[in-house]
Amino acid sequence: MLVEQAGGAASTGRQRILDVQPDSLHQRVPVILGSKNEVERVERYHQEYDTGADRPFVSPLFSERSLFRDTA
Numbered sequence: 001m002l003v004e005q006a007g008g009a010a011s012t013g014r015q016r017i018l019d020v021q022p023d024s025l026h027q028r029v030p031v032i033l034g035s036k037n038e039v040e041r042v043e044r045y046h047q048e049y050d051t052g053a054d055r056p057f058v059s060p061l062f063s064e065r066s067l068f069r070d071t072a
Contacts, residue, residue, distance in 0.1 A: 009039035013046040 001018060003010045010017040011032045020029055032042050047053075 003033050007036065008034055009036045011039050011043055013042055014050075 001010075004018075009032075012020060012029045013032055017029075017031065032039050
């Protein structure tokens, strides 16, 4: 709430932090805090990943870069 009142944003990457309904006492969620533009950029990364619209990063130097881990 404080970050949003200061003009920034607080998100899980998929929804506002203040909109999260806890499922349990010790539930953990990702937290992204910062300027509104930067948080919206990370949310866009999540949306592109969820819909399969993200493009793979190809670089011979760094191999693979991603915000997301493959669980397979």
